[in-house]
Amino acid sequence: MNKTVILKILLFFLILFLFICCENSIKEPKDYEFNYSSPPPGFPPIPFPVDNPFSSSKEKLGRYLFFEKILSRDSSFSCASCHNPKYAFAGNVPNPLTINKFPLFRNTLSLVNVAYRRTLGWSGEDITLEHAIYNDFFSPLFFDNDTNVIFQRLSSHPFYPKMFEEAFGKGVKPYPYLAAKAIATFVRTLVSGNSQYDKYLRGDSNALTTKQKLGMSLFFSERTKCSFCHSGFLFTNEKFHNTGTTPHYFDFGRYYVTGKLEDRSKLKTPSLRNVALTAPYIHDGTMRTLWDVIENYSRGGFPFFNKDTIIKPLNLTYEEKEALVEFLKALTDMEFINSPRFKSFGY
Ligand code: HEC
Ligand code: HEC
Structure with a gap:
């Protein structure tokens, strides 16, 4: 082989590499119409705000942008990098690494049914989803980007300008x-209420195993008091408690x-769905596991001056712990999770 052939081959691979490494944007939009007709039985209608009502074109655009890495400074991160559909839009690592390779000190919260939640985050911030997301674009912990960069990237993109016009009106530019x-809008449509437990509530007595039924009666019992805090259709009272989950509370929570x-160190009761x-x-x-969580409740948690008085040793037997874990699995x-609406993005 002569030198020019070798050079041509090298050049080919260089171009291929550049194409693979830098073309991080999503390919062509696929249509999965989201039918926002009625929420699952027992769920109230999704509370879309008056200044940002639902439309299917907005949901579609939001869905693409949720998985879109070009929103982040170096096109390496999307919302889905931390909120993975496979893990019910939570993460699977304790301290997710940020775009600046800095570990977050908090566990990623699931986004499922977040439309119904009154406050956001473990401390319960009183902020709208719109504001929280807008802040994420510029925060050094999240996308660390700049308004003009986002605007430029979306404006020169093959399909986003058209999708913004469809969602917000003719001539509207893709502003951050x-x-x-x-x-x-997309995040509000992440409503889930069709678990085995829901099927059981709707009359399918075979939807739960015997063990899960035992777990259910323990969960709703006076003895464990789980449902005092994990109450209602989302399994949360939306309040803040210290439950003695760690010997050292570095996080001041609420x-x-x-x-x-x-x-001090009271945290928002998480939903237990999924x-x-x-x-x-x-x-x-x-x-690491649901078993670890149940073990801690069984022991009555670690001592802490603000620990909720409800949290006391339960001394659960092995079978009872197993039953509670099995019941929690029935909330998936x-x-x-397998909806083609998310699967099509390859997560
Ligand atoms: C680096 C990882 C990471 C990225 C990227 C990220 N998040 Fe999060 N998200 C988190 C963590 C961690 C929390 C919990 C934060 C807290 O409690 O302070 C959270 C919390 C949230 C909450 C509050 C949930 C609740 O139940 O209260 C929402 C909503 C949210 N994120 C949406 C998004 C959206 C939309 C994007 C994309 C614009 C995004 N996040 C990008 C890690 C991430
Ligand atoms: C006093 C209110 C309260 C009671 C009672 C309670 N929980 Fe919790 N639960 C919480 C709070 C608050 C957290 C978050 C704690 C933290 O992050 O340190 C939590 C966390 C959890 C988690 C982890 C969820 C996640 O996404 O990380 C599970 C599972 C759980 N509780 C199940 C139960 C079960 C089962 C019982 C009964 C044995 C129970 N809880 C009793 C308030 C309560």
């Missing part, structure tokens, strides 16, 4: 605040919002 609105000592898919657990992700909605 509109991107945040579209993503918020205190960051209220500044009150009585709120919890079997969202390991690791608790605010700092230090509990595989139909939702």
